[in-house]
Amino acid sequence: MSVTDEITHEPDSDTSPDVAVRLSGVTVRYGDLFAVKDMNLDIPRGSTFGLIGPNGAGKSTTFLAVASLLKPTSGTVEVAGCDTVSNPRGVRAKLGYMPDVMGVYDDLRVEEYLHFFAAAYRVPRSTWKTLVDGLLELVNLDVKRDAMVDSLSRGMKQRLSLARALVHDPEVLVLDEPASGLDPRARVELRDLIGELRNMGKTIIVSSHILSELEEMCTEVAIMEAGQVLATGTPRDIGDRLGQGREIGVRLVGGEVQTFTVASEEEQRDLLIRLVNEGVPVVEFTETSSGLEELFLRVTKGIVQ
Amino acid sequence: MRGLRERTLNPVLAREIKERLRSRRATIVIVVYLAMLALVLQALYWMSDSLSSFNSFDGQPSAASVAILGRQMFEVLVLAILGLIFFIIPGVTADALSGERERQTLVPLQVSLLRPISIVVGKVLSSVVFTGLLVLATLPLFAVSFMVGGVTPGAIMKAVVALLCTAWLVASITMACSALAKRTQSSVVLAYAFSGLIAIGPPLLFVAQDGIDGLSLGPPSVAVLVLSPFAGTADAVGGPINAFGQGEDLDSPLQSMRSLIFRREKADKEDWVAGGNFMQVDGGPMVAVDERGNPLKDRAFKEEWPEKIPFWIRSTSVLGLFSVLALVIAALRLRTPLRSGKRRRRFRRKLSTKQ
Numbered sequence: 001m002s003v004t005d006e007i008t009h010e011p012d013s014d015t016s017p018d019v020a021v022r023l024s025g026v027t028v029r030y031g032d033l034f035a036v037k038d039m040n041l042d043i044p045r046g047s048t049f050g051l052i053g054p055n056g057a058g059k060s061t062t063f064l065a066v067a068s069l070l071k072p073t074s075g076t077v078e079v080a081g082c083d084t085v086s087n088p089r090g091v092r093a094k095l096g097y098m099p100d101v102m103g104v105y106d107d108l109r110v111e112e113y114l115h116f117f118a119a120a121y122r123v124p125r126s127t128w129k130t131l132v133d134g135l136l137e138l139v140n141l142d143v144k145r146d147a148m149v150d151s152l153s154r155g156m157k158q159r160l161s162l163a164r165a166l167v168h169d170p171e172v173l174v175l176d177e178p179a180s181g182l183d184p185r186a187r188v189e190l191r192d193l194i195g196e197l198r199n200m201g202k203t204i205i206v207s208s209h210i211l212s213e214l215e216e217m218c219t220e221v222a223i224m225e226a227g228q229v230l231a232t233g234t235p236r237d238i239g240d241r242l243g244q245g246r247e248i249g250v251r252l253v254g255g256e257v258q259t260f261t262v263a264s265e266e267e268q269r270d271l272l273i274r275l276v277n278e279g280v281p282v283v284e285f286t287e288t289s290s291g292l293e294e295l296f297l298r299v300t301k302g303i304v305q
Numbered sequence: 306m307r308g309l310r311e312r313t314l315n316p317v318l319a320r321e322i323k324e325r326l327r328s329r330r331a332t333i334v335i336v337v338y339l340a341m342l343a344l345v346l347q348a349l350y351w352m353s354d355s356l357s358s359f360n361s362f363d364g365q366p367s368a369a370s371v372a373i374l375g376r377q378m379f380e381v382l383v384l385a386i387l388g389l390i391f392f393i394i395p396g397v398t399a400d401a402l403s404g405e406r407e408r409q410t411l412v413p414l415q416v417s418l419l420r421p422i423s424i425v426v427g428k429v430l431s432s433v434v435f436t437g438l439l440v441l442a443t444l445p446l447f448a449v450s451f452m453v454g455g456v457t458p459g460a461i462m463k464a465v466v467a468l469l470c471t472a473w474l475v476a477s478i479t480m481a482c483s484a485l486a487k488r489t490q491s492s493v494v495l496a497y498a499f500s501g502l503i504a505i506g507p508p509l510l511f512v513a514q515d516g517i518d519g520l521s522l523g524p525p526s527v528a529v530l531v532l533s534p535f536a537g538t539a540d541a542v543g544g545p546i547n548a549f550g551q552g553e554d555l556d557s558p559l560q561s562m563r564s565l566i567f568r569r570e571k572a573d574k575e576d577w578v579a580g581g582n583f584m585q586v587d588g589g590p591m592v593a594v595d596e597r598g599n600p601l602k603d604r605a606f607k608e609e610w611p612e613k614i615p616f617w618i619r620s621t622s623v624l625g626l627f628s629v630l631a632l633v634i635a636a637l638r639l640r641t642p643l644r645s646g647k648r649r650r651r652f653r654r655k656l657s658t659k660q
Contacts, residue, residue, distance in 0.1 A: 103409030
């Protein structure tokens with residue numbers, strides 16, 4: 001069913017099979033402005049990777065370069081081993097891109113919209129019905145199959161846009177602000193959907209302003225500012241590297257809550273052993289994560305380009 | 306290799322046709338178009354009826370005058386549709402790419418496996434198909450002229466092909482305008498400007514040449530008319546003319562245009578011969594000679610004359626090249642990845658997405 005079965009796009013390089021997307025020394029300039037500056041990033045296969053940064057940090061520019069829409073001023077971007085400049089079609093066969101705003105065709109039904117993109121991705125016509133049935137079920141739009149696209153709510157349009165990005169069964173999904181403008185219920189639905197896609201083995205690169213959501217969703221993050229990557233890794237790793245202690249909340253019998261700060265996982269373990277050995281009546285021992293938001297504020301400096 | 310069942314129509318063409326036929330605009334265009342043509346035909350019929358009766362001996366129009374009337378109706382119809390193509394196609398095509406950009410639907414197309422030329426050709430073809438629909442809707446009107454007489458099915462076929470070729474040309478030029486313009490309004494203005502230039506530019510230049518001729522600045526040439534779809538259509542569709550460039554009825558617009566082209570080309574040819582490039586040697590055929598009158602090649606005059614290719618073929622070829630150029634320009638504008646060295650604002654407009 002994958003379009004890669006139809007069109008063979010051999011990898012251009014011997015990129016590690018564990019790396020889905022590799023950015024090497026990527027710089028993007030618009031005139032005098034550096035939108036992205038010497039970016040080096042390896043995004044592991046099967047991960048959900050969050051790109052965090054204030055407006056103008058260069059997230060969308062990075063996404064455009066990854067989606068083979070923009071040629072970097074210098075450096076290379078590889079998606080599943082295909083170079084985005086020398087082999088953009090190879091990249092497009094393996095990548096699904098969902099821009100932050102979904103444009104609609106006024107006079108097209110939901111099913112027809114997906115058929116159109118199935119044809120655009122050269123998916124064999126005989127598989128269209130099964131494919132569209134599966135996608136509509138996945139994004140929970142099967143009841144809207146015959147509805148006009150422009151009659152859908154914003155949340156539904158986002159889900160349809162996601163289905164569109166999945167029409168050729170890509171290995172890598174790039175989602176630019178997928179939750180932007182959605183109501184709380186639509187956000188939860190979208191987050192669950194992204195979780196399902198991760199379980200299907202897709203590599204997902206996502207940006208969002210809602211950091212708490214990204215924290216729940218992402219296995220790894222990169223924090224960007226002024227076109228540069230300031231930190232990458234799991235939020236916990238970043239926190240450890242920054243020397244930011246972990247806050248541990250300990251609830252005792254009777255409801256009393258005490259807070260401890262530890263520097264590493266080892267210290268956290270030692271704290272628990274000590275409390276138990278001292279006979280402290282612990283009923284709850286929880287890491288109260290300071291979260292991405294705090295990390296973000298600590299890492300970034302509020303520089304605006 | 307994929308089987309026939311797996312082959313699909315150009316996806317952009319299929320979607321455009323579906324969308325266009327569902328829109329209310331298409332219905333309005335067809336209704337207005339048919340109403341205008343019917344009015345033109347009715348007006349012509351009223352005018353010509355009195356003329357035909359006047360020319361007959363017994364108060365009844367003669368078979369010849371009825372045939373001329375049929376021919377006139379047909380040619381006026383073709384001319385009117387040609388004019389409407391220049392009016393309608395830019396209107397319905399100008400937003401083809403700029404509109405996609407404005408609606409934010411271009412990026413998903415650009416990241417698909419569709420090639421830019423495939424997107425552009427799909428959109429141009431949809432405009433041609435729409436014109437085909439208009440022409441199809443006009444067939445009953447063509448049938449009226451056919452029943453009156455003086456028109457052959459072959460002439461109708463030629464006219465349909467000429468109209469579709471013109472629609473392709475205008476749609477291609479409009480597509481280039483749509484790709485180049487940042488907004489649909491600019492695209493509409495550009496498209497009408499270029500279409501107008503193609504429609505009336507060559508005839509105006511020809512007339513201007515005549516004016517220059519009056520000042521003895523040089524002979525008027527029909528070469529400029531090669532750029533006119535009207536002249537090309539006239540030569541392809543216009544009625545038969547004799548060796549002197551005269552038709553049966555010079556009131557028929559296309560026939561009189563064809564006649565003018567023929568006579569002007571003949572005059573050009575005679576000027577050229579008089580200039581000494583050709584001469585008859587020993588009563589034999591005309592041959593090419595050098596400045597001293599020595600034969601250059603032993604070839605007959607007809608073979609040497611470059612305009613042995615019919616005018617309409619020359620016109621179609623030149624305009625076809627224009628259309629290819631326009632399509633290439635449009636496709637190049639859609640090509641990605643874009644270079645990032647451009648100013649950010651310009652780049653953002655091109656991709657219609659935020660940085």
